Amino acid sequence: xxxxxxxxxxxxxxxxxxxxxxxxxxxxxxxxxxxxxxxxxxxxxxxxxxxxxxxxxxxxxxxxxxxxxxxxxxxxxxxxxxxxxxxxxxxxxxxxxxxxxxxxxxxxxxxxxxxxxxxxxxxxxxxxxxxxxxxxxxxxxxxxxxxxxxxxxxxxxxxxxxxxxxxxxxxxx
Numbered sequence: 772x773x774x775x776x777x778x779x780x781x782x783x784x785x786x787x788x789x790x791x792x793x794x795x796x797x798x799x800x801x802x803x804x805x806x807x808x809x810x811x812x813x814x815x816x817x818x819x820x821x822x823x824x825x826x827x828x829x830x831x832x833x834x835x836x837x838x839x840x841x842x843x844x845x846x847x848x849x850x851x852x853x854x855x856x857x858x859x860x861x862x863x864x865x866x867x868x869x870x871x872x873x874x875x876x877x878x879x880x881x882x883x884x885x886x887x888x889x890x891x892x893x894x895x896x897x898x899x900x901x902x903x904x905x906x907x908x909x910x911x912x913x914x915x916x917x918x919x920x921x922x923x924x925x926x927x928x929x930x931x932x933x934x935x936x937x938x939x940x941x942x943x944x
Contacts, residue, residue, distance in 0.1 A: 778845045779842060779843050779844070779845050779868070780811075780842055780868055780869050780870055780871055780872045781870065781871045781872070781889045781890070782839060782842065782843070782871075782872050782874060782887060782888045782889050782890075783800070783871065783872070783873045783874065783888065783889065783890045783891075783892065784874045784875075784879040784880050784884060784885075784888040784890070784891045784892065785797055785873060785874065785875040785876075785879055785892045785894065786875075786876070786877065786878065786879040786880040786891070786892070786893055786894070786933045786937070787877070787893055787894030787895065787896065788877065788896065788901055788921075788924050788928075789877060789901060789902075789905045789917075789920060789921070789924065790896065790900070790901030790902060790903070790904035790905030790906075790908070791894040791895060791896040791901055791904075791943065792894050792896065792904070792943030793875045793876060793877075793879075793894055794814070794875060794908075795943060796875070796892070796894065796941070796943065797812050797814075797873045797875040798812075800871075800873050801873065804871055808869075808870035808871050809869040809870045809871075810869055810870065810871045810872075810873065811866055811867060811869040811871070811872050811873070812872075812873045812874075812875060813838065813848070813866050813872055813873070813874045813875070814875060814876055815828065815835060815874065815875065815876025815877065815878055815879055816853075816855075816876050817850075817852040817853060817864065818833075818834045818835055818838075818850060818852075818853065818876075819853060819876075819878075820853055820860070821853065821855075821858060822916045822919055822920060823919070823923070824853075825877060825878060825920070825923040825924070825926075825927055826923070826926070826927070828878065829878045829881040829883065829884075829927070829931075830883060831883045833883070834850045834851070835874070835878065835879075835881070835883075835884060836881075836883040836884055836887070837850075838850050838866060839874070839884055839887040839888070840887065842866065842868060842872055843887050845868055846868065847865050847866060847867045847868055848865065848866040849863060849864070849865050850863070850864055850865075850866070851863055851864070852864045855912065856912070874888070877924055877927065878927060878931075878933075879891075879933075880893065880931065880933035880936055880937060881927070881931045881933070882930075882931050885936055890938055890939070891933075891936060891937045891938045891939070892937055892938065892939045892940075892941060893933055893934045893936075893937035893939070893940045893941070894940075894941050894942070894943055895934070895940065895941070895942045896942060896943065902917060905917070
């Protein structure tokens, strides 16, 4: 966990497997904190280059750690979003320097990001319930890719051990 300074946002990383409630928690934090601070959400799902791209934005030179380094330097982070419907890179996006940036998605607590985050949260969930939530959210777009994505999550969990590194572990029901 790093120490925030006045020149940079507080960075919160919310990680967990697909359907564990990361987006729900990020939205709740946004709603709760927004009356008191300028809060932005950085959704990692926008950074993955497709269904086989979980590892790509997580390395030292990946889009996610690069975005975090820009934010910790007090600069806006610019990154290329992935267009999931077309399966190609989409438009450029900017995460401004806010008071708080909530980084949510599988991989938010990867090794290269952890030293830059001020608070790290891991969400657990029952596999059947996670699958139900994920498919209810993303439906037909996600259904054929569930197992493929889960296998990448397993590799990520084995390599990065995000649950053990989290400051806070929750189970959203």
